[in-house]
Amino acid sequence: MEKRQELYAGKAKSVFATDDPSRVILQFRDDTSAFDGERMESLARKGMVNNCFNAFIMEKLAAAGVPTHFEKRLSATESLVKSLKMIPVECVVRNIAAGGLVKRLGVTEGQELTPPTFELFLKNDALHDPMINESLAETFGWATPEQLAEMKALTFRVNEVLKGLFADGDLLLVDYKLEFGLFEGQIVLGDEFSPDGCRLWDAKTREKLDKDRFRQGLGGVIEAYEEVGRRIGVEFV
Numbered sequence: 001m002e003k004r005q006e007l008y009a010g011k012a013k014s015v016f017a018t019d020d021p022s023r024v025i026l027q028f029r030d031d032t033s034a035f036d037g038e039r040m041e042s043l044a045r046k047g048m049v050n051n052c053f054n055a056f057i058m059e060k061l062a063a064a065g066v067p068t069h070f071e072k073r074l075s076a077t078e079s080l081v082k083s084l085k086m087i088p089v090e091c092v093v094r095n096i097a098a099g100g101l102v103k104r105l106g107v108t109e110g111q112e113l114t115p116p117t118f119e120l121f122l123k124n125d126a127l128h129d130p131m132i133n134e135s136l137a138e139t140f141g142w143a144t145p146e147q148l149a150e151m152k153a154l155t156f157r158v159n160e161v162l163k164g165l166f167a168d169g170d171l172l173l174v175d176y177k178l179e180f181g182l183f184e185g186q187i188v189l190g191d192e193f194s195p196d197g198c199r200l201w202d203a204k205t206r207e208k209l210d211k212d213r214f215r216q217g218l219g220g221v222i223e224a225y226e227e228v229g230r231r232i233g234v235e236f237v
């Protein structure tokens with residue numbers, strides 16, 4: 001597998017072409033952003049930690065029948081993935097109220113959500129990822145109703161798998177965001193799953209062990225990601 005030119009640089013990852021047009025390399029960088037890129041900082045080891053974390057989770061999801069773009073980890077900070085045509089819609093499931101939901105609806109942080117909620121957001125930094133719905137996605141051609149139904153089913157399937165996995169590490173999966181794309185006509189989980197895109201609390205103390213530590217300036221960001229990894233069996237190498 002030959003690494004070729006950089007195709008795209010996101011806020012925390014870069015994408016490189018390979019000699020196989022159906023595969024790309026994701027490079028996880030130490031860059032950390034919050035508030036739509038308004039705040040940027042480099043956090044030592046983050047690229048390696050998120051690459052290992054993501055590989056571990058993607059393999060668990062694949063084993064549970066969720067199609068993912070993940071192929072294999074290539075180095076400490078790089079992974080080989082299928083090249084997807086990304087759907088510009090973010091899928092968010094919440095098990096416990098936090099973050100944007102608390103602000104938007106004035107509900108209490110920490111309130112259990114039964115059943116868990118499902119929300120759609122348009123992936124657009126300039127517009128601050130506005131909330132959308134199935135009707136808008138269909139009308140503007142971001143995703144078809146069939147694709148949205150599949151994305152929703154897969155996002156809830158991920159909840160089943162990961163709630164249990166984190167519970168075994170004494171962690172609460174509060175909420176998370178997934179992105180999907182198309183590979184040979186099939187909906188496939190893309191992007192990454194790491195503490196950058198979900199909320200994880202210690203089950204007993206409710207201590208935040210995710211990117212909220214960065215957003216809220218609590219410090220110990222990467223140490224928290226590593227602690228979560230240790231509890232669920234991720235090897236950081």
Ligand code: CDP
Nearest residue numbers: 098099100101129175176177196197198199
């Ligand atoms: O992050 P914020 O509080 O603004 O938004 P949210 O709607 O409460 O986010 C729900 C979950 O999705 C959190 O775990 C976020 O980390 C994640 N998320 C993300 O990874 N990327 C986004 N653009 C928006 C949310």
